[in-house]
Amino acid sequence: MDFYIKENCKKQKINHSDDHQQQEIVFQRLPRELFMDIVSRLPTDSLIQFRFVCKTFQNITYDRDLIQIHLAKSHQPCLILHCDYPLNNQLYFVEFPDHDSKQSLKRIQTPFSTDMPEFSVVGSCDGILCLVNSLFNDPICVYNPFTRQYRELPKSVEFPNQEVMYGFGCHPVSKDYKIIKIIYLITPQTVVRSLRRHRRRRFMQSEVQVFSLGGQEWKSIAAIPYQLDHLSGVASLNGRIHWVDHHAVFRGLIVSFDFSDEEFREIRMPERNEQFTRSDYHLAVLRGCLSVAIPISARLGGGLDIWIMKEYGVKESWVKHYKVGTYIPKLISQEISQAHGIWRNVLDTRSVRVLCLQDNGDILLEYKGGTLASYNPEEGTFKDVAFPGMPRLFQTTVHVSSLNWIE
Numbered sequence: 287m288d289f290y291i292k293e294n295c296k297k298q299k300i301n302h303s304d305d306h307q308q309q310e311i312v313f314q315r316l317p318r319e320l321f322m323d324i325v326s327r328l329p330t331d332s333l334i335q336f337r338f339v340c341k342t343f344q345n346i347t348y349d350r351d352l353i354q355i356h357l358a359k360s361h362q363p364c365l366i367l368h369c370d371y372p373l374n375n376q377l378y379f380v381e382f383p384d385h386d387s388k389q390s391l392k393r394i395q396t397p398f399s400t401d402m403p404e405f406s407v408v409g410s411c412d413g414i415l416c417l418v419n420s421l422f423n424d425p426i427c428v429y430n431p432f433t434r435q436y437r438e439l440p441k442s443v444e445f446p447n448q449e450v451m452y453g454f455g456c457h458p459v460s461k462d463y464k465i466i467k468i469i470y471l472i473t474p475q476t477v478v479r480s481l482r483r484h485r486r487r488r489f490m491q492s493e494v495q496v497f498s499l500g501g502q503e504w505k506s507i508a509a510i511p512y513q514l515d516h517l518s519g520v521a522s523l524n525g526r527i528h529w530v531d532h533h534a535v536f537r538g539l540i541v542s543f544d545f546s547d548e549e550f551r552e553i554r555m556p557e558r559n560e561q562f563t564r565s566d567y568h569l570a571v572l573r574g575c576l577s578v579a580i581p582i583s584a585r586l587g588g589g590l591d592i593w594i595m596k597e598y599g600v601k602e603s604w605v606k607h608y609k610v611g612t613y614i615p616k617l618i619s620q621e622i623s624q625a626h627g628i629w630r631n632v633l634d635t636r637s638v639r640v641l642c643l644q645d646n647g648d649i650l651l652e653y654k655g656g657t658l659a660s661y662n663p664e665e666g667t668f669k670d671v672a673f674p675g676m677p678r679l680f681q682t683t684v685h686v687s688s689l690n691w692i693e
Contacts, residue, residue: 413688416454458525556604
């Protein structure tokens with residue numbers, strides 16, 4: 287009896303192996319372009335499982351052409367939620383919800399958590415997340431949450447009393463992924479003037495460093511005459527990353543860093559009658575265009591004006607494309623109802639951040655503290671966005687799943 291079972295198992299294994307060989311032969315006979323087109327339509331999870339079928343399929347999943355074709359077809363992004371409350375840092379993933387179904391959060395493994403238990407999300411590019419130690423600024427880690435590959439970058443030069451900003455992106459042609467580190471050196475005079483001028487720091491000396499994933503060490507480039515403001519958001523577009531210049535905020539100046547030639551450039555914001563203030567606006571990318579969301583004064587009805595730069599780099603192409611009304615999500619409304627005195631006013635002034643456009647044309651918004659809502663521009667209506675298992679406090683990153691391998 288045992289002999290019969292063993293022989294039967296052997297036959298099944300042989301038949302199973304034969305099936306794989308036959309499938310492999312069929313796919314090998316297909317024209318390369320057709321085969322790539324078929325495989326690139328699979329979701330990322332399926333492609334990762336795909337490499338366990340046979341050695342040929344495993345090699346295909348590392349093909350740079352397939353990775354780029356698959357990325358080009360990933361039109362619908364997903365959301366990465368970073369939660370650091372109450373103690374442990376965690377990442378969660380959720381696909382954009384359809385109107386007919388509810389998506390649930392999926393917890394993402396963080397294999398780097400032993401070396402970096404406390405971290406912040408710098409940004410996302412082509413399916414790769416860039417994370418930084420939120421306690422010590424180093425190490426920096428790049429991580430694909432779908433392939434679960436990660437790489438810890440070497441530490442760069444540290445300075446005493448430094449304030450650091452980061453950016454993450456890639457060369458649009460060579461796909462060389464780079465991290466930029468902007469270090470502002472804080473002197474005692476800077477702190478004194480900061481206190482005297484309502485915490486507005488004077489211009490500080492800077493140090494700019496760049497690391498390429500194709501290299502092994504950080505390199506320093508020329509210092510910059512800008513004091514960039516991370517509170518106004520970071521927008522990645524056309525192989526460039528964009529910030530607002532804190533000192534030129536009243537003139538409406540956006541500063542970009544080009545990952546191809548590693549140069550900084552200036553972009554002018556749309557003309558407005560009202561003065562800009564540092565907390566007035568933030569950057570976003572909508573419809574593949576650089577965008578800026580500007581809050582409307584409460585005496586004028588409140589809400590947001592969203593401007594879109596139709597032709598990149600051309601100041602005259604700025605167009606006011608959306609007007610978002612005022613809204614308080616249900617969760618925040620409950621907090622306000624429980625607040626008293628001055629705290630009621632503080633809660634009522636929570637900021638809102640434009641995340642992206644969904645396929646149905648709705649604008650996805652994140653309210654301070656981690657509350658999501660969508661806005662329908664045609665109907666002028668809002669809808670709270672919540673998922674089963676959603677953490678109480680989180681920060682959202684718009685991401686795209688990919689087969690992009692770190693190494």
